[in-house]
Amino acid sequence: MTTYTSLKNTCIIIVILGGIYMAAQLFNYSKIDDPTTEHIGSEYMSKYNVYALKTPDKMTFAGENVPLERWDVKESFDRELLVNTYWQSQTLLFIKRANRYFPIIEPILKEQGVPDDFKYLALIESGLVPTAESSVGAVGIWQFMKGTAKDYGLEVETEVDERYNIEKATIAACKYLKKSYGKYGTWSLVAASYNAGRRFIDKQLQLQDAGDYFDLLLGEETGRYVFRIMAIKRIMENTDEFGFRYRVSDLYPNIxxxxxxxxxxxxxxxxxxxxxxxxxxxxxxxxxxxxxxxxxxxxxxxxxxxxxxxxxxxxxxxxxxxxxxxxxxx
The missing domain is CATH 3.10.350 (Membrane-bound Lytic Murein Transglycosylase D; Chain A)
Known part of the structure; x- marks a missing residue:
């Protein structure tokens, strides 16, 4: 009886000690898992890094050299490179959609004699969303306004609006771009005029006595616009370098x-x-x-x-x- 009681008491003590030990472990576990603790903070910071990006020494847009040796040009390009690299969700969506829509756009650009790089202009305009609509009424992948669309041969009526037709809108965009190139002679100014309009670019070229996009002082939107196109080109042509990882099955198929x-x-x-x-x-x-x-x-x-x-x-x-x-x- 005494032996039994002693054994019973020993078991109780072991159970109690085991419970205390488990509680301590749970306490320690919850403490370590708490993201506000110093332990997790230091561990997180040791693994999380935000890197500055190396800008290339040389780059071209639509076959023309980008003067990255100039500090103002390099910094403008660097800004867009950072924004689009670290806005990972959006850029990954661009990559996925490009697999579906670039094969439609690319042969039309080639057939129309427009540099292949202008597919990135369409991407920046609409995110490659065929039904994209802006607050000012521009619609489709190429973001045509109603009047401009009609000027370049698109039907824009109540029942049919060809601004949403990727093939026809791409052909119309090519006509616009080629006309602008005939006027300006450089593709960077052509891209800028697509965003701001020819009249505005003409006025700024005259006002500032300039002849090149990279010499123009422009507002926030158009000033960043061409650099944004160049940055997304750089990233999408070098996705591995910028840390984007995906499988074939992750891309949206060209059906x-x-x-x-x-x-x-x-x-x-x-x-x-x-x-x-x-x-x-x-x-x-x-x-x-x-x-x-x-x-x-x-x-x-x-x-x-x-x-x-x-x-x-x-x-x-x-x-x-x-x-x-x-x-x-x-």
Missing amino acids: PIRKVKVSGKVDDFAAFAKENGVNYKILKHFNPWLRKAYLTNLSKKEYEITLPAKGYINFAFSEYKSPSDSVAVK
């Missing part, structure tokens, strides 16, 4: 398409979509330029409606590979 011609009216695009093996949402995704749920088309104009190729309604991203002439894949 195979088919074209359906329509030369009459369409009473109900939901029914039209169903007849063609897709739903209304998918039809609108591929054709944001169709602004209504119907098309009266009194003039009997022929339109081409884009749809995903048969068999590509549902797909796994991993089934697609990035085009070799587009964004580099890690």
Whole structure:
């Protein structure tokens, strides 16, 4: 009996001591996990670093040298390089979307005789969001205003707005850019005029007695605009250098398409979509330029409606590979 009692007491003591030990461990664990403690603060700071970025000694935009030997030019470029490198979520979205939309834009730029670098202008304008709309009424990937769009051959009406049509808007943008190049003779001024308008650039060139974008003192938006394009070009052509890691399956695929011609009216695009093996949402995704749920088309104009190729309604991203002439894949 005495032995049993002694053994019982010993067990109780062991349990109590074990409980105290566990409580102490839990206390220590919670203390270490608390991000406000000195321990975690020092550990976090030892692993977290923000690095200054090395700007290249030489760089070109649209085949023209960027004078990075000038401190004012280098610092303006460095600012945009930092902003776009450390705004990781946005830049990663740019990389993902570029895999889908650059293969559409690139061949049109080449065919129209516009430098390939201007695909980055479209990216900066809209983030490569086909339905992007600005507060002043510019819409689409190339952010055309209504009047300018009509001047360059785009249809802008209640039911059809071709500013949202990537192919046609890219062709119109090329016409605008080539006309500007004929006026200014340098692609950096062409890019600046796309943002601020030719009239404003003309006025500033005359007022400041300048002949080059890099010699102009401009406002915050246009002053940063061309450098932003150059910075995103630098990052997206050297994604590994700037720490962006992704797989082929992470990129948005360039989905195979088919074209359906329509030369009459369409009473109900939901029914039209169903007849063609897709739903209304998918039809609108591929054709944001169709602004209504119907098309009266009194003039009997022929339109081409884009749809995903048969068999590509549902797909796994991993089934697609990035085009070799587009964004580099890690």
